[in-house]
Each structure stands twice: as C-alpha cells, then as structure tokens.
Amino acid sequence: MNYIKSYKLFLVLVLFLLIPGYALSENYGFFVDGGYSPGKKDTDMDKLIDKRIDDAMDIMKKKDPNSDRRRFDKKDSLANALKNLKCKCGDVLTLYMVGHGSEDKYGSNAFEFIKGGNDISPSDLLDLLKKAAVECCCKIHVVIFSCHSGAFFEELFKDPHVMSVYTSCSESELSYSDSYYEDGKFVDGGDWIKGFNEDWEKDTNKTDWAKGLQYASETAKEKMPDEFTPKQHPQSWSRGEQEAYGHVVSREKDSKTKKINKLKIHFYRPEFLRCNTKEVKIDSSINVSDSINTCKWIQFTMVTGGPKDPINMKGDPVITEPPVEKVLAHVEGGTVKKLKIHIISPKWLYCRIVTLQPEESGVIDKSLKACNWIEVKIKIKNPDDKDNGFVTSDTVKAKEQTFKCKVHVTKVGKEKGIIEYHILEPPWLKCQNKTATVPEGERGKLEGVDKCSNLVMNITFHPDGRETVSDIKKLSNAQGPKRFSLDAALQRPSPPVINDSLRTFRPSIGVTNVGSNTISFPVYSVICKLSEIHLIDNWWRTGDGLPQGVWYNVKQINNLEAAQTRVIDFNDYQIPPGNEIYWVGYKSILRGDENPASDTASITLEVNGPVNHPPTIENGIVIPDSGGISTQFNYRITYTDEDNDSPSVYDVLIDNISHQMTPLGNNFNEGVEFNYQISLSEGTHNYSFRFDDGHGHPVATGIYQGPFVAGQPMNHPPVLSGGDVMPDSGFSNTMFIYRVIYQDIDGDPPTQYQVFVDNNPFNMTPLGNNFIEGVAYTFQRNLPQGLHNFFFRFDDGHGHIVNTQNFTGPIVR
Numbered sequence: 001m002n003y004i005k006s007y008k009l010f011l012v013l014v015l016f017l018l019i020p021g022y023a024l025s026e027n028y029g030f031f032v033d034g035g036y037s038p039g040k041k042d043t044d045m046d047k048l049i050d051k052r053i054d055d056a057m058d059i060m061k062k063k064d065p066n067s068d069r070r071r072f073d074k075k076d077s078l079a080n081a082l083k084n085l086k087c088k089c090g091d092v093l094t095l096y097m098v099g100h101g102s103e104d105k106y107g108s109n110a111f112e113f114i115k116g117g118n119d120i121s122p123s124d125l126l127d128l129l130k131k132a133a134v135e136c137c138c139k140i141h142v143v144i145f146s147c148h149s150g151a152f153f154e155e156l157f158k159d160p161h162v163m164s165v166y167t168s169c170s171e172s173e174l175s176y177s178d179s180y181y182e183d184g185k186f187v188d189g190g191d192w193i194k195g196f197n198e199d200w201e202k203d204t205n206k207t208d209w210a211k212g213l214q215y216a217s218e219t220a221k222e223k224m225p226d227e228f229t230p231k232q233h234p235q236s237w238s239r240g241e242q243e244a245y246g247h248v249v250s251r252e253k254d255s256k257t258k259k260i261n262k263l264k265i266h267f268y269r270p271e272f273l274r275c276n277t278k279e280v281k282i283d284s285s286i287n288v289s290d291s292i293n294t295c296k297w298i299q300f301t302m303v304t305g306g307p308k309d310p311i312n313m314k315g316d317p318v319i320t321e322p323p324v325e326k327v328l329a330h331v332e333g334g335t336v337k338k339l340k341i342h343i344i345s346p347k348w349l350y351c352r353i354v355t356l357q358p359e360e361s362g363v364i365d366k367s368l369k370a371c372n373w374i375e376v377k378i379k380i381k382n383p384d385d386k387d388n389g390f391v392t393s394d395t396v397k398a399k400e401q402t403f404k405c406k407v408h409v410t411k412v413g414k415e416k417g418i419i420e421y422h423i424l425e426p427p428w429l430k431c432q433n434k435t436a437t438v439p440e441g442e443r444g445k446l447e448g449v450d451k452c453s454n455l456v457m458n459i460t461f462h463p464d465g466r467e468t469v470s471d472i473k474k475l476s477n478a479q480g481p482k483r484f485s486l487d488a489a490l491q492r493p494s495p496p497v498i499n500d501s502l503r504t505f506r507p508s509i510g511v512t513n514v515g516s517n518t519i520s521f522p523v524y525s526v527i528c529k530l531s532e533i534h535l536i537d538n539w540w541r542t543g544d545g546l547p548q549g550v551w552y553n554v555k556q557i558n559n560l561e562a563a564q565t566r567v568i569d570f571n572d573y574q575i576p577p578g579n580e581i582y583w584v585g586y587k588s589i590l591r592g593d594e595n596p597a598s599d600t601a602s603i604t605l606e607v608n609g610p611v612n613h614p615p616t617i618e619n620g621i622v623i624p625d626s627g628g629i630s631t632q633f634n635y636r637i638t639y640t641d642e643d644n645d646s647p648s649v650y651d652v653l654i655d656n657i658s659h660q661m662t663p664l665g666n667n668f669n670e671g672v673e674f675n676y677q678i679s680l681s682e683g684t685h686n687y688s689f690r691f692d693d694g695h696g697h698p699v700a701t702g703i704y705q706g707p708f709v710a711g712q713p714m715n716h717p718p719v720l721s722g723g724d725v726m727p728d729s730g731f732s733n734t735m736f737i738y739r740v741i742y743q744d745i746d747g748d749p750p751t752q753y754q755v756f757v758d759n760n761p762f763n764m765t766p767l768g769n770n771f772i773e774g775v776a777y778t779f780q781r782n783l784p785q786g787l788h789n790f791f792f793r794f795d796d797g798h799g800h801i802v803n804t805q806n807f808t809g810p811i812v813r
Helices: 002-018 044-063 075-083 122-132 149-156 192-202 209-223 440-446 530-542
Strands: 027-033 068-072 092-098 101-103 109-113 118-120 139-145 162-167 177-182 185-191 235-238 240-253 260-269 277-281 297-304 311-320 324-334 339-345 353-358 373-380 390-392 401-413 418-425 433-437 454-461 467-474 488-490 508-513 519-529 551-560 565-569 580-588 600-607 616-623 633-640 649-654 657-660 672-678 683-692 698-700 704-709 719-726 736-743 752-757 760-763 775-781 786-795 801-803 807-812
Touching: 027 044, 027 075, 044 068, 044 092, 044 177, 044 185, 044 192, 068 075, 075 118, 075 122, 092 209, 101 600, 109 122, 109 149, 118 122, 122 149, 139 149, 139 192, 139 209, 149 162, 149 235, 162 209, 185 192, 192 209, 209 235, 260 297, 324 353, 418 454, 433 467, 440 467, 488 580, 508 519, 508 551, 519 530, 530 580, 551 565, 616 683, 616 698, 616 704, 633 649, 633 683, 649 672, 657 672, 719 786, 719 801, 719 807, 736 752, 736 786, 752 775, 760 775
Parallel strands: 027 068, 027 092, 092 139, 139 162, 277 311, 353 390
Antiparallel strands: 101 109, 109 118, 162 235, 177 185, 240 260, 240 297, 260 277, 297 311, 324 339, 324 373, 339 353, 373 390, 401 418, 401 454, 418 433, 454 467, 488 508, 508 565, 519 551, 519 580, 580 600, 616 633, 633 672, 649 657, 649 683, 683 698, 683 704, 719 736, 736 775, 752 760, 752 786, 786 801, 786 807
C-alpha cells in the first residue's frame, strides 16, 4: 500500500515537472570578448576590454548566483553554444558583446573576433539566435559595444524571441573609450559600456530582468564622456509592455464612432523613444477623453513590437504635467521676458538653442548677460517649439562655471603670464580663441610652454564676465593623452571628383595618426567594378601580398607624427568607356595597429551619362556689419550650379553654429541668392557659408569676421539717393515731379519727408513701405518763371536728420 502511494506521488511530481509553466527556467549570460589588439593579449586596451566583461559577469553573478555564465572569444565557439542552447519557455539569454566592429568593403557591418580573424554579421547573428530558441517564450536580450554596432539593431528584431537590443552607436558611427596615458599611467576615462555596467549593478529591480537592462542603457548615455556626445549616438529598443509619457502632436477620430483612434506622440519616456514622434494605435475598448488634444502631455501604457512595428495603447491615457529637467546652459542673449539659451546638459537636449520664458514665480535676473552660464529647472511644455515651449518658475541668475579644457597655445608671454589659446575640448567651447592671464601662483607651470604647445586646464567663467584659468598641465604630444600607441585611422572618403573631358578621377583620402608614436606605413587605393570586388577578398581581409586583378595605387606615409593628418592624392584613374558602378577602397597596413576597425574605408561610384559639376558660392556678406542686440542681421550669398542642382545643404555658420538659409528663387544655373536673418548677442561674431549640390560636391567659404554687436540696440542713419526733378525745364503750366529714394537698414519709416523748393518745405508721398530695401518719395507742382533750386530733408525718428545737396533747377520760361 505504501509502495502504491509513493508510486502515485512520483507520477504526480513527474507530470508536474513536465508542465512547461512549472519547468525550472534558466538565466543564461553569454559574454563575448572580441579582443582589441591583433596578435597581442596584454595591451592596456585589451585589459580594459577584459575588465568590462569581467565586471558584467560579476554583476550577473550577484544578481542571479544560479545563472549560467559563459565567456567566448572565437566565432565558432559562440556559434556552437548558441546552436546547442535549446532556450525554452521561461529561459532568458543575455548576449553581451564587447570588441571591434567594422565596415567591410561591401559597406556591410560586422562584429570582429580578433582571435581567429573571423567576424559575425547582423544576419549571421540573427540566424544563430533563431536556432538558440526552441520555444516561443524564450526571451533574448542583446548588448553590443563596438563600432558600427547600430547595424545589428533592427536586424535582430526579426526574431520574435529578441526582447531588447542596446548598441553603443548607430550603424555609421564609431564607438569611443576615453582611455589614455597621463604621466606614464594608463587612465580609464570611461565609455558607454562602463556606464551601462555601473547602472546595471545599481538597479534593484529583482522581478523584471528586462527592466534592469533598460535602466542601464538609459543612464549610460548620460555617463558617456562629453567629447563623444556629438559623434556617438547609442541605439536601443525594448519589446513588450511599457509605461509611456509624451506630448500629443496630433490626433485622429474614427469617422463613424467619432472616437479618437490614433494619437501621434512626441515621446519623453521610455528613454529609447525620447525625442521620437510615433503614431500610437487605439482600439475601440480604450476610452480617450476628448480633452486630450494637441499640446497636452499624457501618461499611458503601451505595447511595442520591433522598431518598425506599430505601437498599441493599453488602457486609458490620462493628462499630466509637462516634464521638468535641470539644465546647464550658456546664455546667448535676450531680455528679462525672453532669454535665448544654448543647452549643454542633459544630453538629450544637447546643443538645443531655445527661448526660455519665466512663468508663475519665474524671474530672469536683470544683471544676466550674454555668455553667462546658468543652471535652472525648466518645464518643457512643447519640445518641438524652440520659441515658446520652454518655461521656468525659478530665478534665473548667472553661476560660476568651470570646465576642464584641452587647448592649443597660439602665443605665450611668460613674463606677464599671458597666454593666447585655441580651445580643442569640450565640444561646446571648441574652436574659440581666448586670451588669459595666468595667476602668479601658476606661472611656473608655463616653463616649457611655447607656441603650439597643448595644455589641459580649468577655465572658469564668472558672472561678471571674467574668465580665469587654473590647474595648468602641459600635454606630452600634439593631441594630449592618446587612446592607442599604434593606430592609423582613415577618414571617411568623399566621392571622387570626375574630370568631364578626360573621364578620369583622382582618389583621395585623409589619414590621421591617432596613436602616440610616430609611424610610417603604406596606404592603398584600389578600384574595380563592383561586380569584381570578390577578386580582393583575401587581400582586403589580411593585407598580405598585393591586390590582384584590379587597379591599385600605393603611397608610402613616412614619419607621420602623433595627431597629424595628411591628405593623400593617388594617381589618376582612367574610366573605361560605358556605364558602370565602380568600387573605390582604401586600406592602411600598419603592423601591430591596435584599432583595425579604422584601417579601411570605401565608397561606390556610378558613372553614366553627363558628369555632374561642383557648384560655386560667391558674394557672401552680412548686412549691416554692425548693430545692436535688437538689430536684424541679414546674411546673403549667391549659389550657382551649371547643372541646375538645388542644394541639399545651404547653411550659414554663425560662430560655428549652422543655420539653414532661404532661397530667393530656383534658377540655380543662373544663380540664386540665399538669405538668413537673425539677431545676435553682444560682442564680435564670425560667419562662413557651406553648400552641397547633393551630388558629392561640398563647397564652403572661409571664415569672415563680423558683425560687431553693441550691448544696447543700435540705430543707423538713413540714406537718401537719386534726388532729381523731371523735367529739368518747362513752362508755368508744366507739372514738375520731385523724386528721391529713402533707405533705412533698421526699417524705420521717416517722421520728416520733405522736399525744399526755393527753401519752402513740402511733404512728399511714399511709393511703398519696404524701407530696408528703399522707398521712392515724390512731390509734384507747377512753378513760376525763373531758375529754381531744391534739396531733400528726411528724419528717421531716431535723431538722424539727413539732407541732400542743394540742386539747381528746373528752368521755367
């Protein structure tokens, strides 16, 4: 009897464990070490990459001591492990990859395994993940820190088991680690994946593994070193139910039910959707109040699929308050009612130039002026409205702000402790030229500093407009602390310029030494038909021997110093007759290069029909060349393109900030003037123009100085021109017409507009109201016999009275 009972209990337990919902789930962590330095294992950068992976494995162990954690450094071992994983319902796989990413000769991207010389493409990894999951509710999360890692982003979501993907940059970008040598020591300056690890460890969410990864990716962006913010944009997406918060851009109603069935939302949360505008679908079971209209902020639950799948609302949305962010910003100008600011942080608002207005208890300090720094809480009513969407209830006043800067010395006066310098970093101060007096206690640090030295120092901006420097250190080479000892990086190539008549083009590429040693090495340019690119597969991958079966040209780079860039012009290539797509590749071969991801670059070129010509830009100017803070400055330039191509880029750069211009016509082969109008902050400014015809022909002017802007509004005197009388002779019954053109660049209408005939004043009549361009004024009357005289007098109402000379005429018989 006892035996039978035990047997029954055994059967119950077996059946219990066979039910999928009760089977023990596994938490897998696959950690991939792509390696860093070919042929080496012990460089400081390799050790840094190893530490990132070690830290991540330790974090997973702390979060789940029972997790299955494995490390891979070869493609084959990773592929075999994924094929044999058999991830079942309830299991979770976190794939964590750190190493090099590259762009191959076809323009495709891959993650590289330095050990073994293999790589894995997004489609390869997708196939392996599909084989790893055998049941529908196996969940996979992917984290990748490598150059071009954004190429994996959308591809992996083709597998429904993939719940989230986090990459350190977009498909076309490089990833950076701010690690360098200083005073002989290797310094870990941080990167995206370090920030990811730190906040993954901090996350206390023990019930939802996916939320912890999502939290880590959100905060990692803010922890990236500042100098990488403009050129590295992490990508992320999470599938499933999400709490959302956003700003209503528009809505749609069902024509029959009159219920709202679609909302277009500008998202603030979740972070992976921040600053994106997406359509959210609403089914008939959800009630959306009619008060939810354009410009309202709402909170709701949504369900996401992949990045390209529709977003569905779950549950009724509710109206809420706009978000509040604490921002660090630079004052561009403005008044106590409207303040124009340039935001530096948080990073999602980086480099936005917006107008800040006080509301409720908000006050803008009257002593605040251009170039001050502020730190203030801002309510974001409408992130798309840079003029009216940003308000504050705080008191906005100047703060003392210090930045650690890398600078290039242009002049030094050691006796007086004066240095002139050009700022290299941080990016929001880059390219500014400054002069500073070094405090007496730090002047000893100027020993050994001369023209072209590079320094790192603190620059402090004081509320009264002063700038002081401190903590000065001389850097050891042309760019300061170096990321690698051996690294020759090719810049991204532009389309070659083709010579029309000869059907030739000259390949050209820029090469930069981003290491710390002086290096010499060959650089190759290879050209072939796109259909024949397979001929150089082995050479492109290994660099062994010479490229076979294709045209190539090699140039030797000798003694390229640290941080130096050289532009290499290769021999002309003669294009064969006919239409064809050509591939142009560039490869540097530096044995021991610690960053092979930057050793190659390529571009394709389609040759058919007439050749496209580069445009020209000329007559660039700003009018007026001086004024006040309320003056509207008009930037003008003429763009001409003999192919009549409309430009894809048409910018004026004012103080190195680009602004899109407005065309005044569309006949580009005859020449079209482009304009841009703006008011500017107090001080001296500079400007330049850049255009691109959309066919690979960027053109730009040099940098011009001006305009000068006074602290108070400046008004200019008007100009009178073309004063005359018609006809110049007649009879007493002749009607004589006096005419003059009045022009005022401030757009001021005249308060006095008279012609003096024989010293008798008469008011004139305007023929228009565009006083900036010029308005003709006229007066007509009969005159008695004799010789008469006349002159014109106008007043712009701002204390500027102008007269013409005294003219003789007409003669009346």
